[in-house]
Amino acid sequence: DTAVSQTPKYLVTQMGNDKSIKCEQNLGHDTMYWYKQDSKKFLKIMFSYNNKELIINETVPNRFSPKSPDKAHLNLHINSLELGDSAVYFCASSQDLETVNTEAFFGQGTRLTVV
Amino acid sequence: AQTVTQSQPEMSVQEAETVTLSCTYDTSESDYYLFWYKQPPSRQMILVIRQEAYKQQNATENRFSVNFQKAAKSFSLKISDSQLGDAAMYFCAYRSPPKGGSEKLVFGKGTKLTVNP
Numbered sequence: 001d002t003a004v005s006q007t008p009k010y011l012v013t014q015m016g017n018d019k020s021i022k023c024e025q026n027l028g029h030d031t032m033y034w035y036k037q038d039s040k041k042f043l044k045i046m047f048s049y050n051n052k053e054l055i056i057n058e059t060v061p062n063r064f065s066p067k068s069p070d071k072a073h074l075n076l077h078i079n080s081l082e083l084g085d086s087a088v089y090f091c092a093s094s095q096d097l098e099t100v101n102t103e104a105f106f107g108q109g110t111r112l113t114v115v
Numbered sequence: 116a117q118t119v120t121q122s123q124p125e126m127s128v129q130e131a132e133t134v135t136l137s138c139t140y141d142t143s144e145s146d147y148y149l150f151w152y153k154q155p156p157s158r159q160m161i162l163v164i165r166q167e168a169y170k171q172q173n174a175t176e177n178r179f180s181v182n183f184q185k186a187a188k189s190f191s192l193k194i195s196d197s198q199l200g201d202a203a204m205y206f207c208a209y210r211s212p213p214k215g216g217s218e219k220l221v222f223g224k225g226t227k228l229t230v231n232p
Contacts, residue, residue: 033219041154041204045219055217088158096218103150104210104220106160 003027006091006107013081014115021076021110023091031055031096032074033104034066037088046089049074050096081114088112117142119209121223128197129231135182136192136226138207148210149183149190150220155203163205166190194228202230 004025013019025032033056034046048056049068063079078085091107118141128134140149151163166174166183173181178198182191194201207223 031218035220041225043206043220043222045221048217048219050217056219058219090160092160092220094218103148103162103165105162106152109158109160111158 003105004091004093004107006089006110008110009108010111010113012113012115015081015083017081018077018079019081019112020078021089021091021112023074023076023107025072025091025093025105027093027095027105028072029093029095029105030071031094032068032071033092033094034074034076035090035092035106037090037109039087043090047074047076078112081112083114086112086114117144117147117209117211117221119207119221119223121205121207121226123226124224125227125229127229127231128194130199131196133193133195134197134228136194136205136207136228138190138192138223140188140190140207140209140221142188142209144211146212148212149181150208150210151179151181151190151192152206152208152222153201153203154206154225155200160206164192197230199230199232202228204228 031050033048047066052068065077068074088109092104094104147168149166153161164176178195204225208220211218
């Protein structure tokens with residue numbers, strides 16, 4: 001059973017297109033995240049949701065729109081894709097209760113290539 | 116804002132030997148969590164070890180152990196008896212205590228570890 005699963009694993013698309021990445025977690029966690037890993041392997045938070053509510057929006061262009069239909073799902077929609085959006089996008093989840101494990105569990109990543 | 120610094124972009128070690136990866140961080144908080152994640156070529160982010168700042172005892176997981184120096188804001192990872200499968204990018208990460216979803220992970224830039232046979 002995969003704890004955090006993302007689809008697709010690879011995505012190649014042309015500039016200007018709109019695409020979505022889906023993420024689901026079966027851990028019962030309250031909080032989900034999107035991280036971006038650039039070509040130099042640097043990982044940075046983009047968004048976090050807690051029980052379907054947007055908590056963190058880390059100066060990401062508004063072409064990126066996360067959507068959380070329920071606390072087990074957090075999708076990322078990207079409009080008008082640009083070359084600079086090429087990266088690996090990671091979904092993650094964690095439990096935010098003080099007495100519960102606080103590490104984040106990551107999906108396998110989606111490698112987005114914009115051509 | 117919290118920052119995490121990994122000063123070694125690359126490290127190498129001979130199989131069966133020991134290597135230490137460095138990490139320093141900056142924060143004004145007294146309560147927080149520190150992690151080491153491993154990212155092999157498969158891209159999967161795998162938790163190696165975690166440390167709660169309120170615990171003085173250094174965390175240990177089999178061949179992996181940390182040297183946590185809270186006053187110096189240092190959190191190094193020691194890998195003993197290195198194996199070929201340990202070759203990967205290693206990321207040090209900082210996290211604030213749980214605050215309803217606002218507790219993001221802040222990552223260092225990573226250290227690429229090569230294990231030589």
